[in-house]
Amino acid sequence: MFITFEGIDGSGKSTQARLLADHLRGAGHDVVLTREPGGSPGAEEIRRLVLEGDPDRWSAETEILLFTAARRDHLERTILPALAAGKIVICDRFADSTRMYQGLSRGDLRATVDQLHAMMIGREPDLTFVIDMDPELGLARAKGRNGAEERFEDFGADLQRRMRQGFLALAAEYPGRCHVIDGNRAPEAVAAEIAAIATKALA
Template sequence: MTRDQGLFISFEGIDGSGKSTQARLLADALRALGHKVLLTREPGGSTGAEEIRRLVLEGEADRWSPETEILLFTAARRDHLEKTIRPALARGEIVITDRFADSTRMYQGIRRGDGADLRAMVDDLHARMIGVEPDLTLLIDIDAATGHSRAVSRAGAEQRFEDMGPALQARMREGFLALAQAEPRFAVIDGARAPAQVAADVLATAQAAL
């Protein structure tokens, strides 16, 4: 994808890490500094992608296989990219998304308990259908047990992945940290602090990228 002046930032982390709060706080802080910012999310961020969001985040934990989820998430991401992300970047805006392809690499790519690794499928579809990575990925890191406890305490219909249990969150955390070590675009932020402290580190990291 050819970009003009925009900057593409993603937030990643396990459920309950506080990444959604930090994405919102960063968007507010950058707007206060005079930047044009689009805050979006995955799955979702466009009309079609929001429809797919309801399919994948609601219902029983075993509603979909990881393979089916990979296809659904990729379809949602493609629509999000076409309808929301690319136009905003072309306008020179800072795009901040709460989750992007790294979440699919973790939650679907390495989730299978039978040892099957579906990362190759995720990466192949990403290369064919998406073809872009964020300029900066902020990983809000937190202990898996703490994150899971926070996540399940939230009332709402979108609890499908939380219902898969704390062991999944521990595996996802390990996967995110390994990915962060391998990819220079990542910055790992300690999320086990007061939100204001986390937000200060997030803003400083984003400003360095700008």
């Protein structure tokens, strides 16, 4: 099974992905925990290109190509081999993030994202958790990390608000695989709800 986590910056996706991986490993499953952009040596190199530097470093069109290139390498070298070996793959972000950040936030490019995805990726997750979070709180959390990878956080709160609405709309667009999870709670409560949904899906 291929499971992804989506949501705005600072929503707790990475923490919840790790907690679910720990839970499923404890239940006896073989789990690969990965991330996007990244998850393979080539994709990690592209990650540095797109997440560091000035906010206007790349156009949205260039970003779509960079993210798709990273995703293709990740798919070939990490995701597909793990799935073929019968493992569960849990990924912190996947194509839905590109549909939002590049497809909607910086121009009406969603159709372009979907066309490239169909041509070069051709794989959707089996299960997606959209962690819903207050945009201001999420941005404060993300900025509080004080890391180098803050290029998208530097676009500010307005982007966060638009992305939150976009992710909720996306979840409604793909109701079969997307579950919206209230992230404005203690991490343990969020993790328990996610674990219950994932366990049922794997049964």
